Amino acid sequence: MTTTEDLGDLEARLETVEGALADLIDAVSERPAGGPWLWTRLDRDRQIVLWEELAEFVAWLTARYLSNLPGREYRLPPCWYRHPVAVEQLTALMVAHQGAYNESAAEPSPALVDWHERSLWPTLDRLRHLKVFSGCDDGHQDHQWTAPAWQADETFHEFVAQSLPADEEER
8 A cells, every 4th residue: 555655755756866867868968969079079168178188198198108118119299289180099098098997997807908908009009100290291390209208388288279169259
């Protein structure tokens, strides 16, 4: 037999579920088409966040890995951000890293080895194979390949500022 109290509890639970569903629908519909990493579909603010995230990742990658390898075959030049293919490849590598090192992963898994073997080295090999950095067609001549680790500098920040879409207010 159902009591009024039971019905009240069910109604409260239903409201909670409906609220959570509405929040989920809002969150999904607010995402840009193509996801939060598709540069061409991101608005200015989201591009700024992604550039900052990518710059932090590349600084970490160069300090942790690339500057600790003998030779320079896997080094990134300081102008890596001026090369769209490199930006796309490094963005994908960053996202794969985020997935592999997901904080919510509670159980041991091969995800970390997979990131190294299926993401990191193949991406670096692909950049090398494609000779992404072999020629700079936009006139910059800042290939100082001997730098031990890349850090975001004023040139990077100027480039990012110039590459962003205009603010909605400026249009």
